[in-house]
Amino acid sequence: MEKRGRGGKLPANQPAQQPPSTPRKERRPSMFEKEAYAQILRERLRESFHDVQYVEPPFDDSIADLGKEWKSALAKLKFANSYRMEPLKKFQAHSVETKVQQILKESLEDVKYDDKVFSHLSLELADRILLAVKEFGYHRYKFIIKVLFIQKTGQAINIASRWIWDVAWDSWVAAKHETEAYVALALVFALYCE
Amino acid sequence: MEEYHRHCDEVGFNADEAHNIIKECIDGVLGGEDYNQNNINQWTASIVEQSLAHLVKLGKAYKYIVTCAVVQRSAYGFHTASSCFWDTTSDGTCTVRWENRTMNCIVNVFAIAIVL
Numbered sequence: 001m002e003k004r005g006r007g008g009k010l011p012a013n014q015p016a017q018q019p020p021s022t023p024r025k026e027r028r029p030s031m032f033e034k035e036a037y038a039q040i041l042r043e044r045l046r047e048s049f050h051d052v053q054y055v056e057p058p059f060d061d062s063i064a065d066l067g068k069e070w071k072s073a074l075a076k077l078k079f080a081n082s083y084r085m086e087p088l089k090k091f092q093a094h095s096v097e098t099k100v101q102q103i104l105k106e107s108l109e110d111v112k113y114d115d116k117v118f119s120h121l122s123l124e125l126a127d128r129i130l131l132a133v134k135e136f137g138y139h140r141y142k143f144i145i146k147v148l149f150i151q152k153t154g155q156a157i158n159i160a161s162r163w164i165w166d167v168a169w170d171s172w173v174a175a176k177h178e179t180e181a182y183v184a185l186a187l188v189f190a191l192y193c194e
Numbered sequence: 195m196e197e198y199h200r201h202c203d204e205v206g207f208n209a210d211e212a213h214n215i216i217k218e219c220i221d222g223v224l225g226g227e228d229y230n231q232n233n234i235n236q237w238t239a240s241i242v243e244q245s246l247a248h249l250v251k252l253g254k255a256y257k258y259i260v261t262c263a264v265v266q267r268s269a270y271g272f273h274t275a276s277s278c279f280w281d282t283t284s285d286g287t288c289t290v291r292w293e294n295r296t297m298n299c300i301v302n303v304f305a306i307a308i309v310l
Contacts, residue, residue: 126277151271
């Protein structure tokens with residue numbers, strides 16, 4: 001079969017009685033063979049005048065990889081834009097502070113310092129304060145609660161915190177409950193999740 | 195609409211890296227020092243500020259909170275607990291305990307992801 005390249009033209013006088021004698025056409029190779037694709041493409045593009053420079057065989061492993069990447073990207077949750085630049089309700093430090101102070105006072109009233117009791121009391125208090133802060137209903141805020149118990153035995157303690165956050169909506173609250181034997185300190189950090 | 199793709203594919207907070215950074219900071223500030231009432235404020239401040247600066251240099255899209263407690267070493271009881279409400283896949287925390295002959299130091303780092 002004649003293959004026409006670019007710029008090929010039909011000869012002006014082609015005798016009619018001469019049908020294009022086709023040699024016995026080779027059996028078209030199977031689509032699933034790698035090199036066959038190029039040839040098939042060339043056959044299909046026979047009538048058009050362009051060069052088939054290089055045809056990338058599609059039956060490669062790279063195609064399978066593309067599919068996997070696409071699927072895993074879809075699996076990650078994508079949220080529609082809400083166009084909200086700020087929280088609906090800004091974190092009010094003073095109301096949270098009174099609430100946390102109240103919780104500390106209630107749960108630590110007349111509680112004597114005891115090693116075993118305090119180790120799980122601290123966890124319990126942290127969870128309780130977290131629930132109370134969640135009840136305030138600040139949307140899209142992440143909370144970190146830290147509870148510290150320090151026994152008063154005449155030693156000095158120094159606690160410092162620094163942070164990098166968005167000063168506009170992120171804030172913190174500290175509440176202290178002091179008795180004769182120990183000091184209880186609760187820190188609440190509220191960060192807006194952009 | 196184009197999406198911003200982060201150049202690194204690491205998911206979640208790398209606690210080991212943070213651990214190393216903070217340990218180096220504490221060693222630098224408190225290493226070989228004894229408890230001193232006059233300097234303690236300065237030391238806690240510098241530990242926290244240096245750790246924060248190094249964490250930010252990692253270049254990841256995170257908000258950081260660093261807490262440091264330095265206590266004079268004696269017979270005392272100390273309990274600390276923390277409870278967090280966040281996204282467990284992307285946010286994380288790291289605690290480093292350091293001590294020498296005269297002091298105990300506990301540094302806590304919380305990292306909250308910023309979703310770009």
